Amino acid sequence: QVQLVESGGGSVQTGGSLRLSCAASGYTVSPNCMGWFRQAPGKEREWVASISRVTGNSYADSVKGRFTISRDNAKNTVYLQMNSLKPEDTAMYYCAADSSGICVNRVHPRWRWGQGTQVTVSS
Numbered sequence: 127q128v129q130l131v132e133s134g135g136g137s138v139q140t141g142g143s144l145r146l147s148c149a150a151s152g153y154t155v156s157p158n159c160m161g162w163f164r165q166a167p168g169k170e171r172e173w174v175a176s177i178s179r180v181t182g183n184s185y186a187d188s189v190k191g192r193f194t195i196s197r198d199n200a201k202n203t204v205y206l207q208m209n210s211l212k213p214e215d216t217a218m219y220y221c222a223a224d225s226s227g228i229c230v231n232r233v234h235p236r237w238r239w240g241q242g243t244q245v246t247v248s249s
Contacts, residue, residue, distance in 0.1 A: 127152045133146070133149075143207070144211065147203060148203060150223055158227060160197055161175060161231075180228075183195050192209050215245060216246050222240070
């Protein structure tokens with residue numbers, strides 16, 4: 127059974143940092159695409175970053191230069207290092223995995239989701 131489990135969320139002040147982790151299990155082959163999405167209260171889920179073994183890393187403009195996505199294929203784990211956090215980064219952060227060849231950098235039925243981890247940034 128495929129499962130994605132996030133950890134590392136929490137509360138920080140503006141300018142602080144957090145590192146999210148997501149461990150994938152149940153895959154016979156590590157997913158090509160792994161990504162992070164977020165959803166703030168009253169808003170739609172939005173793509174934050176993705177990492178592909180074929181095409182590399184991609185970031186939403188709102189986080190470019192502040193967030194870094196990385197992965198450890200041996201551990202089937204993806205990370206999101208978040209620096210210079212802002213109150214507008216406050217959201218539930220979801221890990222996602224897609225075994226297809228091309229990462230779709232938006233909410234899409236191919237993505238499998240974790241349960242989410244809350245990130246709160248106070249001013």
